[in-house]
Amino acid sequence: MKQALVLYGATDLGASEFxxxxxxxxxxxxxxxxxxxxxxxxxxxFASPLEVERARKEANVDEVLLYSVxxxxxxxxxxxxxxxxKMEGVTHVTxxxxxxxxxxxxxxxxxxxSAVRSPFGKxxxxxxxxxxxxxxxxxxxxxxxxAKGIQLVRESEIxxxxxWHASYDHPLTSNDLRSCIDGDLYIKGYLGIDSIVAxxxxxxxxxxxxxxxxxxxxxxxxxxxPRSLTxxxxxxxxxxxxxxxxxxxxxxxYMAVLDAQEQACMLIRDGAPTNxxxxxxxxxxxxxxxxxxLTEGAVYGFIHGLGHGVGLEIHEAPSVGRSGEIFQxxxxxxxxxxxxxxxxxxxxxxxxxIGGIRIEDMVVVTKDGCRNLTQFPKSFEEMVL
Amino acid sequence: MKQALVLYGATDLGASEFxxxxxxxxxxxxxxxxxxxxxxxxxxxFASPLEVERARKEANVDEVLLYSVxxxxxxxxxxxxxxxxKMEGVTHVTxxxxxxxxxxxxxxxxxxxSAVRSPFGKxxxxxxxxxxxxxxxxxxxxxxxxAKGIQLVRESEIxxxxxWHASYDHPLTSNDLRSCIDGDLYIKGYLGIDSIVAxxxxxxxxxxxxxxxxxxxxxxxxxxxPRSLTxxxxxxxxxxxxxxxxxxxxxxxYMAVLDAQEQACMLIRDGAPTNxxxxxxxxxxxxxxxxxxLTEGAVYGFIHGLGHGVGLEIHEAPSVGRSGEIFQxxxxxxxxxxxxxxxxxxxxxxxxxIGGIRIEDMVVVTKDGCRNLTQFPKSFEEMVL
Numbered sequence: 001m002k003q004a005l006v007l008y009g010a011t012d013l014g015a016s017e018f019x020x021x022x023x024x025x026x027x028x029x030x031x032x033x034x035x036x037x038x039x040x041x042x043x044x045x046f047a048s049p050l051e052v053e054r055a056r057k058e059a060n061v062d063e064v065l066l067y068s069v070x071x072x073x074x075x076x077x078x079x080x081x082x083x084x085x086k087m088e089g090v091t092h093v094t095x096x097x098x099x100x101x102x103x104x105x106x107x108x109x110x111x112x113x114s115a116v117r118s119p120f121g122k123x124x125x126x127x128x129x130x131x132x133x134x135x136x137x138x139x140x141x142x143x144x145x146x147a148k149g150i151q152l153v154r155e156s157e158i159x160x161x162x163x164w165h166a167s168y169d170h171p172l173t174s175n176d177l178r179s180c181i182d183g184d185l186y187i188k189g190y191l192g193i194d195s196i197v198a199x200x201x202x203x204x205x206x207x208x209x210x211x212x213x214x215x216x217x218x219x220x221x222x223x224x225x226p227r228s229l230t231x232x233x234x235x236x237x238x239x240x241x242x243x244x245x246x247x248x249x250x251x252x253x254y255m256a257v258l259d260a261q262e263q264a265c266m267l268i269r270d271g272a273p274t275n276x277x278x279x280x281x282x283x284x285x286x287x288x289x290x291x292x293x294l295t296e297g298a299v300y301g302f303i304h305g306l307g308h309g310v311g312l313e314i315h316e317a318p319s320v321g322r323s324g325e326i327f328q329x330x331x332x333x334x335x336x337x338x339x340x341x342x343x344x345x346x347x348x349x350x351x352x353x354i355g356g357i358r359i360e361d362m363v364v365v366t367k368d369g370c371r372n373l374t375q376f377p378k379s380f381e382e383m384v385l
Numbered sequence: 386m387k388q389a390l391v392l393y394g395a396t397d398l399g400a401s402e403f404x405x406x407x408x409x410x411x412x413x414x415x416x417x418x419x420x421x422x423x424x425x426x427x428x429x430x431f432a433s434p435l436e437v438e439r440a441r442k443e444a445n446v447d448e449v450l451l452y453s454v455x456x457x458x459x460x461x462x463x464x465x466x467x468x469x470x471k472m473e474g475v476t477h478v479t480x481x482x483x484x485x486x487x488x489x490x491x492x493x494x495x496x497x498x499s500a501v502r503s504p505f506g507k508x509x510x511x512x513x514x515x516x517x518x519x520x521x522x523x524x525x526x527x528x529x530x531x532a533k534g535i536q537l538v539r540e541s542e543i544x545x546x547x548x549w550h551a552s553y554d555h556p557l558t559s560n561d562l563r564s565c566i567d568g569d570l571y572i573k574g575y576l577g578i579d580s581i582v583a584x585x586x587x588x589x590x591x592x593x594x595x596x597x598x599x600x601x602x603x604x605x606x607x608x609x610x611p612r613s614l615t616x617x618x619x620x621x622x623x624x625x626x627x628x629x630x631x632x633x634x635x636x637x638x639y640m641a642v643l644d645a646q647e648q649a650c651m652l653i654r655d656g657a658p659t660n661x662x663x664x665x666x667x668x669x670x671x672x673x674x675x676x677x678x679l680t681e682g683a684v685y686g687f688i689h690g691l692g693h694g695v696g697l698e699i700h701e702a703p704s705v706g707r708s709g710e711i712f713q714x715x716x717x718x719x720x721x722x723x724x725x726x727x728x729x730x731x732x733x734x735x736x737x738x739i740g741g742i743r744i745e746d747m748v749v750v751t752k753d754g755c756r757n758l759t760q761f762p763k764s765f766e767e768m769v770l
Contacts, residue, residue, distance in 0.1 A: 014578045014612060016403050016698055017483060031579065031592065032700065049684045053727060054590050066681050097487035098402060101500055104486035115486055186571050193399050194416065205439050207416065227399060296451050299434045313401055315417065342438055 004090040004111075005119055006081070007036040008103055013191070013232060020312035021096065021120040023232065028059035035067070035081055039088055046081065078103055082110050094119060118317065125309050125317040126330035132364060134228060135310060135332055136373055138190055138235035139362060142224050143376045145184040145192075146239060149177050149222065153243050154385040158216040163243055174199060174210035177222075185226045193314075196223035196238075203240070203356035204342040206304055216244040219254075219355050225314050234314045236334050237374055238360030241383045249350060253339050253357045254380050256288035260337040261359045261378075264306060268363060268370040270329040274320045277327075278306040281337040289349035290339050300341050307334040310362055327365045332373070336360030389475040389496075390504050391466070392421040393488055398576070398617060405697035406481065406505040408617065413444035420452070420466055424473055431466065463488055467495050479504060503702065510694050510702040511715035517749060519613060520695060520717055521758055523575055523620030524747060527609050528761045530569040530577075531624060534562050534607065538628050539770040543601040548628055559584060559595035562607075570611045581608035581623075588625070588741035589727040591689055601629040604639075604740050610699050619699045621719050622759055623745035626768045634735060638724050638742045639765050641673035645722040646744045646763075649691060653748060653755040655714040659705045662712075663691040666722040674734035675724050685726050692719040695747055712750045717758070721745030 009019025012031040022036045023029070026045060034055075035046035043061040055064040065084070067077045081103075085093065093111040095104055096119055107113060118124070127135065153172070156163040162171035174197040182192035198210030200218040214220060220243070225236040240254065260281040267277045285292065285302050292301025305321030308314075310332050318325035320333055327333075338358035345352045361374035377383075394404025397416040407421045408414070411430060419440075420431035428446040440449040450469070452462045466488075470478065478496040480489055481504055492498060503509070512520065538557070541548040547556035559582040567577035583595030585603040599605060605628070610621040625639065645666040652662045670677065670687050677686025690706030693699075695717050703710035705718055712718075723743035730737045746759035762768075 012579055013399055014403075014576075014699070016405060018399075018401050018403065020401060029579065029594075049679050049688045050591055052684060054593055066684075095486060098485040100483040101480060101486055101489035102482035104489070105500075115490075183571075186568075191399075191576065194397055194414065206435055208439055209414075294434050299437060299451075303434045314399070 001091050002039070002089045003092040003094065004085055004088070005036075005038040005094045006085075006099070006103075006107060007096060007119065008099060009033050011232075013227065013229070017100070020124070020316065021118060023312055024120055024124050026059045026061050028055060028061075030055070035077065036061075037081070037085070039090060046077065078106050082106065085111065121317045124311055126328055127311065127332050127364070131233065131311065132330075132332070134231045134233040135235055135362070138226060138228055138233055139237065139373050141185055141188045141190045142226060142235050142237045143374075144188070145181045145226075146222055146224055146237065146376065148184050149181040149197075150239075150241060150385060152177060152180050153214070153220070153241065156243065158244055161213075161215055163214050163216060172214045173212060174202075174214060177214065177220075178210070181222070181224060182226075185224075189229050190226035191229050192224060192226045195225070196221055198223075198356075201342070201354050204340045204354055206338060206340060206356070206358065214243070217242065217246050219246065219250060219357055221356060221358055223358065223360065227314075232312055234310050234312075235373075236310050236314065236360065236362050237376060238336055238338075238358045239376060239378060239383060240357045240359060241385055243385050245384050247353065249353060250355060250357070251380060252288070252349070253290065253352070253355075254383070256285055256290055257337050257339055257357045257359050258378060258380065259288070260284040261335055261361065264337065265335050265361065265363060265370060265372065268327055268333070268335070268365055270327060270365055270367050272327045274306075274318055274325045274327060275322055277335075278321050281306050285337065285339065289347060290352070291345065291347050300343070300345060301339060302337060303340055304338065307336050307360075309333050329365055329367055331365045332362060333365070334360050334362050386476050387424070387474045388477040388479065389470055389473070390421075390423040390479045391470075391484070391488075391492065392481060392504065393485060394418050396617075398612070398614070402485065405509065405701065406503060408697055409505055409509050411444045411446050413440060413446075415440070420462065421446075422466070422470070424475060431462065463491050467491065470496065506702045509696055511713055512696065512717050512749070516618065516696065517715075517717070519616045519618035520620055520747070523611060523613055523618055524622065524758050526570055526573045526575045527611060527620050527622045528759075529573070530566045530611075531607055531609055531622065531761060533569050534566040534582075535624075535626060535770060537562060537565050538599070538605070538626065541628065543629055546598075546600055548599050548601060557599045558597060559587075559599060562599065562605075563595070566607070566609060567611075570609075574614050575611035576614050577609060577611045580610070581606055583608075583741075586727070586739050589725045589739055591723060591725060591741070591743065599628070602627065602631050604631065604635060604742055606741060606743055608743065608745065612699070617697055619695050619697075620758075621695050621699065621721075621745060621747050622761060623721055623723075623743045624761060624763060624768065625742045625744060626770055628770050630769050632738065634738060635740060635742070636765060637673070637734070638675065638737070638740075639744075639768070641670055641675055642722050642724055642742045642744050643763060643765065644673070645669040646720055646746070649722065650720050650746065650748060650755060650757065653712055653718070653720070653750055655712060655750055655752050657712045659703055659710045659712060660707055662720075663706050666691050670722065670724065674732060675737070676730065676732050685728070685730060686724060687722060688725055689723065692721050692745075694718050714750055714752055716750040717747060718750070719745050719747050
């Protein structure tokens with residue numbers, strides 16, 4: 001039995017069939033999909049005439065083969081791959097579960113197929129030193145940009161239910177704050193993609209980008225996860241800030257989430273089960289009497305996983321939830337509990353108002369614990385601007 | 386027989402399994418993959434608890450269903466889909482060829498499967514008025530930004546084999562010019578992704594991004610294809626410029642490419658075969674004695690297709706090459722012949738130096754011809770700065 005791994009995809013930002021695995025394995029940026037084959041550790045790339053010369057110069061592979069010429073002749077390319085694999089004596093092919101069906105079904109006509117979630121996902125989840133540096137660089141950029149955004153809110157003045165800043169001829173909006181943050185990131189070479197600046201009821205929806213006026217005394221969730229425009233590595237950070245002290249119940253929510261966030265971080269170490277860390281956060285939020293419901297018509301509380309790996313994808317392995325994965329030294333993960341109430345909830349603890357709180361750091365797992373890659377403040381006092 | 390279309394993917398910029406089809410069909414932006422089902426014109430989205438409320442507010446679909454809760458339980462979600470389709474009495478399922486293998490093979494265990502290239506690709510290729518406006522808006526942004534970049538080169542001074550501009554303490558580089566162009570785009574809400582500013586030998590490689598010093602008398606290829614950060618529609622334009630008049634042979638190359646570009650444009654109209662338009666460009670370049678070779682070890686000349694559709698993907702249907710497609714009123718396509726010589730070639734016409742030329746406009750097909758969406762100059766005289 002001779003085995004080959006087959007991947008297919010492009011590696012440029014915004015390409016439709018983006019493959020973080022191919023980018024990771026080849027370090028080659030290419031806007032249209034290419035075929036990648038690995039046989040017994042030997043890496044081969046099939047490239048079109050348009051890319052073949054550049055691939056030979058830039059791709060970190062053992063060989064670059066030219067494949068057939070005319071765009072649109074996908075089938076020919078795929079048959080060329082089958083011939084190549086047969087010539088090499090391959091009998092078994094490993095593919096990612098996400099491989100395009102047309103290619104996977106062709107391969108399955110000729111070879112034994114095993115589909116795995118992400119062939120390099122496990123290797124990619126443990127970061128090399130140079131990858132860590134890219135991610136930390138992105139994280140520093142996030143912190144500078146968010147500090148700038150927070151300064152804007154701090155300098156603003158509460159007038160009625162609006163925030164006014166001397167540099168703007170209108171009350172401050174989510175867009176103003178997002179432009180300030182994303183603009184600073186872009187100048188430094190990072191792209192904020194759908195950066196979240198969500199206030200009040202919008203903060204109750206974890207993926208709501210936020211728009212319209214910012215309000216005093218309400219949570220403003222700043223979830224910033226930019227990507228390096230050169231290396232394509234991500235960073236990820238969330239802070240929830242307030243212009244003016246919020247209600248006692250919202251402060252309670254903040255303190256519960258912060259407690260869950262900090263205690264979960266303390267459980268992370270090489271060998272720890274991710275599920276336990278998730279459960280720790282769930283328990284603390286419950287202990288603080290903030291209810292969670294995940295049934296149709298009543299989705300509220302802590303409604304997402306605790307965190308995820310960060311690298312060439314914003315969400316990659318490991319998943320810190322109920323997936324049963326184990327932390328390994330060198331993994332980079334977010335720790336981001338949150339509470340979300342899209343409607344007022346009458347609970348044991350009292351009436352919980354509409355709104356949301358999320359606090360997120362990014363850490364790297366070490367032998368005995370974890371190192372927090374996020375240096376940004378998160379105490380309640382420092383978040384009241 | 387009852388039929389369903391099944392799609393799977395995310396719709397945010399930079400998402401790994403980006404689906405332009407889902408974005409087009411739902412107008413819903415979502416960072417993690419969702420399931421999209423269409424049965425007899427009725428559109429249904431399966432969303433996680435994290436997205437379900439937002440999907441109900443924002444997605445242009447008939448129904449949003451909640452699917453199982455915990456991240457990482459992909460299989461459960463997929464089985465939920467199978468149950469749903471059976472309940473609806475579905476017997477045949479259409480999927481995109483690019484659908485992830487795990488989902489496609491599960492569906493094929495329960496239903497008759499037909500895989501098509503891009504289920505909405507053909508519909509998407511003919512643009513609605515609002516889509517045209519998005520694309521034209523992006524094109525206007527390209528033109529403003531490229532004009533700024535060209536101004537920078539125009540204002541610079543030739544000193545030896547370098548270009549010097551008063552605002553820089555070093556000779557002008559590809560990066561300087563790219564930053565000038567991309568920075569202007571970003572301020573206007575567009576993202577230049579790997580914008581090409583490639584000079585001299587780098588211009589001989591169509592997808593080389595370009596780096597290092599810009600040189601006088603050499604072709605500088607400016608291929609700018611940004612994406613709206615809000616709507617995700619692209620535009621695409623290439624100009625080849627020179628600081629100082631190039632050699633007579635390079636001018637000849639430019640004139641041949643321009644002739645091919647303009648004559649190809651004149652053949653485009655509703656009902657015309659794309660292959661004929663491609664062949665027209667091939668013929669003109671041949672007639673001008675510029676040779677093309679696409680064999681291993683000797684890839685040069687006109688080495689790519691003449692053009693491609695532009696919309697929510699930078700390369701989408703139709704392909705203007707040898708795919709046999711037919712132009713239809715409302716299609717937006719690029720027309721971008723090029724000549725590339727990575728080594729000196731001794732040809733009938735004389736010795737062709739190392740370098741590349743590409744000229745690209747974006748047009749919309751009309752009943753009787755096409756309307757050029759690109760208003761930027763392209764005469765040789767105007768490209769010598």
